[in-house]
Amino acid sequence: MKLTLLLALLTVCECDSSRVKGHTGQDVTLPCKYDRKYHGALSVCWQRGEIPTRGCSNQLISTDGLRVETRASSRYQLLGRLEDGDVSLTIKSLTEGDAGRYGCRVHIPGWFNDDKHHFDLSVVTAPQTPTWTAPNSDTPTEPTAASEGHMTSAESLLTSPSTMTSSSEGEDGGQLIVVVVCVLLGLVSLLAIAGLLVRRLKLLDTVPRQQRQISGSVRFNHTSSTLQLHAQPAAVDNIYQMDGGEGGVYENCP
Numbered sequence: 001m002k003l004t005l006l007l008a009l010l011t012v013c014e015c016d017s018s019r020v021k022g023h024t025g026q027d028v029t030l031p032c033k034y035d036r037k038y039h040g041a042l043s044v045c046w047q048r049g050e051i052p053t054r055g056c057s058n059q060l061i062s063t064d065g066l067r068v069e070t071r072a073s074s075r076y077q078l079l080g081r082l083e084d085g086d087v088s089l090t091i092k093s094l095t096e097g098d099a100g101r102y103g104c105r106v107h108i109p110g111w112f113n114d115d116k117h118h119f120d121l122s123v124v125t126a127p128q129t130p131t132w133t134a135p136n137s138d139t140p141t142e143p144t145a146a147s148e149g150h151m152t153s154a155e156s157l158l159t160s161p162s163t164m165t166s167s168s169e170g171e172d173g174g175q176l177i178v179v180v181v182c183v184l185l186g187l188v189s190l191l192a193i194a195g196l197l198v199r200r201l202k203l204l205d206t207v208p209r210q211q212r213q214i215s216g217s218v219r220f221n222h223t224s225s226t227l228q229l230h231a232q233p234a235a236v237d238n239i240y241q242m243d244g245g246e247g248g249v250y251e252n253c254p
Contacts, residue, residue: 017118022094023126029079029090030119032104036085041065043107044087046076051103051116060102063087091121099123 022028034042042065045056056062061076062069068078075093080086087106091098099122106115 019120021122027092029088031088034085034106045105046089047103094123096123
């Protein structure tokens with residue numbers, strides 16, 4: 001009776017327990033190590049449930065310290081460095097059925113020397129991310145609210161200064177165009193007026209002398225049989241003499 005109680009106490013003292021939480025669809029690692037340099041290569045087994053007094057019941061995977069010997073499923077893997085004594089158990093693609101107690105037993109030579117480590121694994125449902133499908137596309141994407149918020153704020157910060165700059169540049173450009181148009185119109189008007197004046201002066205210069213207003217008097221000299229015409233177009237007397245012969249000769253007598 002006393003021996004059985006002692007064995008039970010030793011068994012309880014050799015065990016420890018840790019709590020680990022995982023998410024469905026993800027991987028989780030239950031840590032277990034021993035001193036490889038001190039003990040050398042040791043046999044290790046993993047199981048579900050409480051570790052018994054000897055060996056492993058409901059065994060999942062085992063190793064001799066150098067390689068994996070048995071495996072219940074490919075979802076159970078020893079991904080640590082066995083040569084360093086790392087015999088941590090990795091469970092791939094967790095499901096809710098994986099929740100429960102797990103035990104790692106390291107076989108150390110001698111009485112009651114085995115190392116026992118217990119883990120209570122809880123599995124929760126992984127948070128769902130919203131999915132949406134772009135127009136004319138069959139591939140869904142998974143944007144997050146945080147990323148959308150950062151993108152929106154960044155875009156607003158980037159577009160606001162450019163919008164203000166473009167609006168101010170547009171106003172300045174419009175005012176400059178109005179000024180240029182007004183200057184051009186003024187130049188065109190001045191050129192048109194100058195052209196009209198030049199044409200007017202040319203017309204005045206080309207008017208025939210005979211079309212100008214002439215004022216004067218006509219005198220007939222009986223003694224010399226000449227006809228005298230006194231014309232004063234510009235305050236200057238011009239005298240034209242006409243002989244009485246048949247030829248009708250006119251002479252300008254200044």
